[in-house]
Amino acid sequence: MTEDIEKMSFNTSVSQFMIAVNELAALKCTKRAVLEPLTVALAPFAPHIAEELWSLLGHTASVTGAQWPQWDAQHLVEDNFSYPISFNGKTRLQLEFPIALSKEEVEAAVLANPEVQSRLEGKAPKKVIVVPKRIVNIVV
Amino acid sequence: MAYEHKRIEEKWRKHWKDAKTYRVENDTAKPKYYVLDMFPYPSGAGLHVGHPLGYIASDIVARYKRHSGFNVLHPMGYDSFGLPAEQYAIQTGQHPAKTTEVNIARYREQLDRIGFSFDWSREVRTSDPAYYKWTQWIFLQLFESWYDHAAQKARPIQELVERFEKHGWTGDDDSAITGNEELDPLTQFSHSDWATFSEKHQQQILLRFRLAYLSEAWVNWCPALGTVLANDEVKDGVSERGGHPVERKRMPQWSMRITAYAQRLLDGLNDVDWSESIKEAQRNWIGRSEGALIRFPMAERSEAIEVFTTRPDTIFGVSFVTLAPEHELIEKITPAENRAEVMAYVTQAKNRSERERLTDVKKVSGVFTGAYVKHPFTHLDIPVWVGDYVLGGYGTGAVMAVPAGDQRDWNFATHFKIPFVAVTENWDISTGADESKEATLTNSVFLNGLKVADAIPRAIDELEAKGVGERRINFRLRDAAFGRQRYWGEPIPIYYKDGVPYGVAEGDLPVVLPEVDKFLPTEDGEPPLARATNWNYKGLPYETTTMPGWAGSSWYFLRYMDPQNEGRFASPEAINYWQQVDLYVGGSEHATGHLLYFRFWTKFLHDRGWLPFDEPAKKLMNQGMIQGVSAELLRWKPESQTTGTHPGLRTKIYWSYEYYLALLPGSASDQRDLFKRNYEAEVARFNREHPAEAIHDSSARAWMNAWMMSSDTFETSRVLAPIENIIPGSVGTVDVQKAAEALPEFRDAFFFKWDNSFLANRPVEKMSKSKFNVVNPDDIIEKYGADTLRLYEMFLGPIEQSKPWDTNGIEGTSRFLKKFWNLFHLRSPKLPSEGDEGEIFTVTDEAPRSPN
Numbered sequence: 002m003t004e005d006i007e008k009m010s011f012n013t014s015v016s017q018f019m020i021a022v023n024e025l026a027a028l029k030c031t032k033r034a035v036l037e038p039l040t041v042a043l044a045p046f047a048p049h050i051a052e053e054l055w056s057l058l059g060h061t062a063s064v065t066g067a068q069w070p071q072w073d074a075q076h077l078v079e080d081n082f083s084y085p086i087s088f089n090g091k092t093r094l095q096l097e098f099p100i101a102l103s104k105e106e107v108e109a110a111v112l113a114n115p116e117v118q119s120r121l122e123g124k125a126p127k128k129v130i131v132v133p134k135r136i137v138n139i140v141v
Numbered sequence: 142m143a144y145e146h147k148r149i150e151e152k153w154r155k156h157w158k159d160a161k162t163y164r165v166e167n168d169t170a171k172p173k174y175y176v177l178d179m180f181p182y183p184s185g186a187g188l189h190v191g192h193p194l195g196y197i198a199s200d201i202v203a204r205y206k207r208h209s210g211f212n213v214l215h216p217m218g219y220d221s222f223g224l225p226a227e228q229y230a231i232q233t234g235q236h237p238a239k240t241t242e243v244n245i246a247r248y249r250e251q252l253d254r255i256g257f258s259f260d261w262s263r264e265v266r267t268s269d270p271a272y273y274k275w276t277q278w279i280f281l282q283l284f285e286s287w288y289d290h291a292a293q294k295a296r297p298i299q300e301l302v303e304r305f306e307k308h309g310w311t312g313d314d315d316s317a318i319t320g321n322e323e324l325d326p327l328t329q330f331s332h333s334d335w336a337t338f339s340e341k342h343q344q345q346i347l348l349r350f351r352l353a354y355l356s357e358a359w360v361n362w363c364p365a366l367g368t369v370l371a372n373d374e375v376k377d378g379v380s381e382r383g384g385h386p387v388e389r390k391r392m393p394q395w396s397m398r399i400t401a402y403a404q405r406l407l408d409g410l411n412d413v414d415w416s417e418s419i420k421e422a423q424r425n426w427i428g429r430s431e432g433a434l435i436r437f438p439m440a441e442r443s444e445a446i447e448v449f450t451t452r453p454d455t456i457f458g459v460s461f462v463t464l465a466p467e468h469e470l471i472e473k474i475t476p477a478e479n480r481a482e483v484m485a486y487v488t489q490a491k492n493r494s495e496r497e498r499l500t501d502v503k504k505v506s507g508v509f510t511g512a513y514v515k516h517p518f519t520h521l522d523i524p525v526w527v528g529d530y531v532l533g534g535y536g537t538g539a540v541m542a543v544p545a546g547d548q549r550d551w552n553f554a555t556h557f558k559i560p561f562v563a564v565t566e567n568w569d570i571s572t573g574a575d576e577s578k579e580a581t582l583t584n585s586v587f588l589n590g591l592k593v594a595d596a597i598p599r600a601i602d603e604l605e606a607k608g609v610g611e612r613r614i615n616f617r618l619r620d621a622a623f624g625r626q627r628y629w630g631e632p633i634p635i636y637y638k639d640g641v642p643y644g645v646a647e648g649d650l651p652v653v654l655p656e657v658d659k660f661l662p663t664e665d666g667e668p669p670l671a672r673a674t675n676w677n678y679k680g681l682p683y684e685t686t687t688m689p690g691w692a693g694s695s696w697y698f699l700r701y702m703d704p705q706n707e708g709r710f711a712s713p714e715a716i717n718y719w720q721q722v723d724l725y726v727g728g729s730e731h732a733t734g735h736l737l738y739f740r741f742w743t744k745f746l747h748d749r750g751w752l753p754f755d756e757p758a759k760k761l762m763n764q765g766m767i768q769g770v771s772a773e774l775l776r777w778k779p780e781s782q783t784t785g786t787h788p789g790l791r792t793k794i795y796w797s798y799e800y801y802l803a804l805l806p807g808s809a810s811d812q813r814d815l816f817k818r819n820y821e822a823e824v825a826r827f828n829r830e831h832p833a834e835a836i837h838d839s840s841a842r843a844w845m846n847a848w849m850m851s852s853d854t855f856e857t858s859r860v861l862a863p864i865e866n867i868i869p870g871s872v873g874t875v876d877v878q879k880a881a882e883a884l885p886e887f888r889d890a891f892f893f894k895w896d897n898s899f900l901a902n903r904p905v906e907k908m909s910k911s912k913f914n915v916v917n918p919d920d921i922i923e924k925y926g927a928d929t930l931r932l933y934e935m936f937l938g939p940i941e942q943s944k945p946w947d948t949n950g951i952e953g954t955s956r957f958l959k960k961f962w963n964l965f966h967l968r969s970p971k972l973p974s975e976g977d978e979g980e981i982f983t984v985t986d987e988a989p990r991s992p993n
Binding site: 006009010011012014015016018019022023025026030031036039041043044045046047048049050052053054057058063065066067068069 | 144146149150152153154156157160162163198200201202203204205207208209210256258762926927928929931932935936937938939940954957958960961962963964965982
């Protein structure tokens with residue numbers, strides 16, 4: 002959002018807002034810690050509704066002077082990664098694993114996958130290369 | 142509570158106004174951010190939905206910067222002098238000040254409803270005497286300055302007077318560029334001459350150096366508008382406003398010496414974050430071409446032929462030199478044995494018009510003079526020809542002909558079988574000339590292997606080192622016409638003594654616009670201000686032209702910094718705090734007008750020590766246009782064909798003029814039925830005979846529409862229908878009765894229609910009252926609210942693109958805001974009758990995390 006405003010890419014800012022509000026509505030989110038910064042972020046675009054909600058949230062001063070929300074990197078991290086699984090360099094399928102898994106855990110999970118097993122036709126792979134958050138290559 | 146946009150928006154608009162929420166002080170404890178909109182001309186039509194696009198974008202940035210800890214200057218005002226108010230005054234007698242006042246009130250009302258965070262306490266109006274006092278003051282500074290080309294800056298004219306008193310003027314001083322090539326050259330004088338000159342004579346000389354100066358000049362005179370127009374206000378020989386014919390006329394004319402700043406206006410573009418397209422438009426308008434003046438010495442005489450070329454890099458490709466038939470050396474250099482033939486050609490060629498000579502490229506004509514010049518580098522003999530493709534009035538009237546690099550030279554060489562070599566790599570010279578600027582040079586000694594762009598400066602350096610040529614820079618930019626024969630503008634603070642213009646004393650500013658009985662020129666063609674009675678400066682006559690529209694807008698960004706200052710245009714403290722505009726938002730149509738003049742005045746004020754910066758705006762954003770959808774009715778051309786042939790039908794379908802007449806409102810319905818019956822019968826017959834290609838009614842109609850749209854049966858002149866008369870949901874048609882009511886002048890004209898509708902084209906184009914395609918933001922705000930309008934305008938697409946307005950799409954944005962509202966509100970099962978919106982404010986965590 003901040004970047005979009007700096008770049009004056011306002012149409013994408015508005016789309017981001019719409020996505021966020023849809024997701025929050027689906028989650029039935031009523032957390033002040035989420036809704037308050039969201040009100041500030043909407044204020045430049047829709048100042049009247051933002052002022053009204055800001056005052057309903059209990060603030061007496063105008064939302065105009067409220068501090069711009071800082072984004073928190075830990076909330077922006079995706080939890081899973083979809084690994085391309087390749088055989089001798091050719092991508093054959095995609096498998097999604099938590100980012101938290103170690104190289105060994107990813108390797109084990111890949112080899113346990115039925116589709117990978119059927120492609121191996123019962124043979125042991127010569128080598129399995131796991132590049133975390135990038136790719137898994139199986140050399141047969 | 143449900144989301145009631147009306148209640149909420151009214152409440153907060155009042156609150157912001159009462160609490161002065163957007164008032165900004167020059168607070169040096171905080172970092173500053175200056176975001177400026179191009180201020181509007183308050184036209185009588187008010188705002189349409191396209192106008193606020195840029196204002197909304199800048200308002201978002203202003204608010205975002207406030208949230209981020211900046212002290213934000215975000216002002217608004219009015220560019221309130223201008224032609225429309227004056228023309229309205231001529232028609233109705235209503236004083237333009239009155240019209241302007243009413244229009245401004247309307248603009249303000251509309252702007253306020255959109256919820257902008259402008260600091261209105263800083264409002265400026267260019268037509269306010271307290272404002273134009275300073276526009277006049279800046280004019281006087283320009284009048285009292287000259288441009289020192291050696292130092293590349295403007296200086297006080299008094300310094301020039303001192304220079305003349307000590308040294309006179311030698312005539313070869315670069316500083317003495319007089320700006321207007323149509324003036325007779327100024328002859329040199331010594332310091333003792335200067336002392337003997339009368340005051341009048343001295344003033345006439347100084348006038349040729351002033352940055353604001355009066356001269357006899359060729360101007361663009363528009364008789365219909367009764368005024369002089371600047372070059373950027375003339376497009377294809379007609380006025381940009383109104384499309385009236387414009388003619389060239391010689392008259393005394395105030396001008397601004399913007400040409401003195403040509404190079405700096407180019408260089409400054411490298412320091413600003415503006416779009417490449419605006420920069421390119423300014424570069425082209427300034428039109429710098431760097432080339433060389435090269436001397437080719439005569440083989441057996443003392444004279445030399447001078448040529449100007451923009452491609453000195455092709456010097457090794459010169460295979461001959463061509464003189465214009467008007468060239469003064471022809472008679473001198475032509476040997477006796479060639480003379481009769483050469484002079485016969487010259488006489489014949491001179492009789493052809495320049496236009497003919499330039500456009501008729503196929504007809505090559507020329508003659509060899511029998512004389513030779515020496516190549517400046519190779520010293521080989523080069524033949525001298527006369528050819529009528531060279532014009533006497535352009536450059537030096539002579540060209541160095543490089544057939545391998547210039548198509549006209551190639552045509553000439555090929556026609557007369559003059560040998561030549563390629564000077565660019567991998568080029569087959571039998572196919573034509575290689576005019577590419579990307580080429581690499583060959584057969585060119587020290588230029589071999591260089592790209593054209595690098596070879597040009599290298600060639601000029603070598604020419605200069607050998608003393609056979611020098612760098613020449615030409616600009617396309619001309620000085621800007623400044624005086625207008627109009628009423629509604631700033632009076633030029635000049636009076637005349639003994640026919641010489643003098644500046645009004647600073648203490649006597651402003652020169653207030655006088656009252657006149659009519660807003661028209663006088664019977665003897667003097668501007669409207671000549672009608673003013675008892676209007677003079679201490680008994681001496683004032684200048685009667687007024688400033689152009691661009692004067693007040695060339696410095697307004699400075700006045701916002703300190704709008705109430707009566708002693709200066711803005712205090713040094715305010716200027717030092719606010720500095721340049723950080724973000725400037727406005728339309729790209731001002732690329733070669735306002736955006737150039739505003740840079741010019743900033744550079745000038747910088748030169749004279751009033752500003753610490755010399756570019757007005759660091760970043761420029763040009764918003765696109767929001768276009769409207771118009772309707773153009775197709776008008777029948779009675780003389781055109783009355784029958785059409787379906788590509789599938791072997792026989793013609795008859796739709797004669799009579800049939801169409803039958804479709805006019807009020808015509809006999811039986812005629813109309815007859816037409817339909819005939820048509821349906823014809824289609825039915827065809828379908829019976831060609832079941833595989835059967836035409837269904839809808840496709841027949843579609844084909845008929847297409848035929849009518851494409852054929853020349855209908856006039857191309859536009860007939861525009863009011864947008865509200867378009868039948869909703871039936872794109873391409875217009876309600877017959879309503880359109881006829883709205884366009885009484887066309888009631889008897891014959892438009893094509895089908896059933897009960899006129900057929901119409903629906904072009905997407907600029908919104909304008911005259912095209913009936915305007916969408917008023919007030920209506921949108923009434924229905925959906927200002928927040929929805931703001932979001933929707935941003936949502937329409939990238940801000941810099943032009944896009945059509947579509948009111949239907951706004952529903953989605955409106956729903957989004959309701960959904961946002963509902964995040965904070967629980968739906969109450971006890972109040973089902975209140976609709977499906979949230980009713981009770983229900984954010985759970987305890988009230989404000991931080992007292993704010």
